[in-house]
């Protein structure tokens with residue numbers, strides 16, 4: 001399906017940049033437009049692929065291009081005050097050609113965490129296309145303010161989008177990695193999963209369109225429950241030699257049985273392995289299984305068996321399935337989208353820690369106010385200058 005990608009804040013911009021690279025690499029054609037919005041000049045300058053005219057600096061009057069320093073109330077205020085500038089950038093998107101908006105932001109900071117929900121609300125009011133969010137949760141070791149920001153932004157963002165796709169940095173950290181190196185790797189993991197999902201619904205000119213190819217309406221229907229979503233992915237490297245590809249079709253010399261088994265087990269691995277937001281799979285309301293890879297490794301029976309297995313696992317009758325043939329990749333993979341998940345320990349934990357942090361902050365403030373009053377108390381015996 002065709003998307004307008006809007007990255008808000010540093011993480012949002014970097015992930016959108018990475019989506020552009022991935023779209024090129026798989027010749028996907030799912031990115032119709034890409035915009036990056038930030039209150040920090042250096043973050044916008046650091047991007048590689050988002051075009052310069054689509055990098056939008058906001059809040060200059062308030063923060064002079066220096067970012068909001070993880071103050072997400074200020075991030076939200078700046079987005080509201082600059083909504084006309086944001087609309088100006090969106091006006092450059094050929095909106096009649098897109099199937100949906102995807103607003104991407106890190107939820108722990110200030111600019112994206114505060115601004116993304118404001119933008120989503122605005123897009124919902126102005127346009128008829130679905131507005132999806134891709135929210136990135138901070139690591140648990142990032143500190144109280146990031147957790148509090150993420151919990152508050154998450155609550156707000158969910159209400160303003162048609163569906164909030166979530167990626168949890170905490171579940172994807174690796175020991176011994178530098179923060180920057182870590183993010184580069186993590187960002188590639190993010191775009192591979194969400195990129196393959198959205199690319200799947202994009203029928204390209206010249207494609208051999210089999211009946212079982214995923215359509216954008218199947219993605220939209222799976223995401224139309226106003227909930228929270230998570231994605232799993234599993235893949236296997238396969239040989240793609242041109243001769244093999246051109247000479248084989250799914251129903252001649254190719255070993256159909258092993259293709260079926262491979263896909264069925266990849267669906268299980270994707271679902272039971274590391275999800276972008278770990279959760280209890282049984283709590284999903286809807287699901288979509290997409291098999292991607294060289295066309296002759298894709299097979300309807302394999303997807304169908306995987307789809308049925310997912311129905312059993314989730315108890316949901318709304319599990320869709322289909323193919324996404326890609327000739328340029330030597331990987332067969334399955335994407336599993338679980339939508340409307342409700343049993344998510346990380347979100348419960350985030351909210352508990354945030355409530356504690358909010359209470360502690362209120363107590364500390366109240367005590368500080370009292371202490372300051374007593375420090376300055378001279379029993380009316382000392383006059384102020386004015």
Ligand SMILES: Nc1nc2c(ncn2[C@@H]2O[C@H](COP(=O)(O)OP(=O)(O)OP(=O)(O)O)[C@@H](O)[C@H]2O)c(=O)[nH]1
Nearest residue numbers: 009010011067068070106108109110111112138183
């Ligand atoms: N996956 C991923 N997460 C990132 C990346 N950069 C930052 N983050 C996460 O996103 C959160 C928010 O950080 P930023 O995006 O830098 O914040 P911002 O929206 O620019 O806001 P301010 O810097 O406060 O103005 C951090 O707490 C990290 O968890 C990145 O490149 N990839």
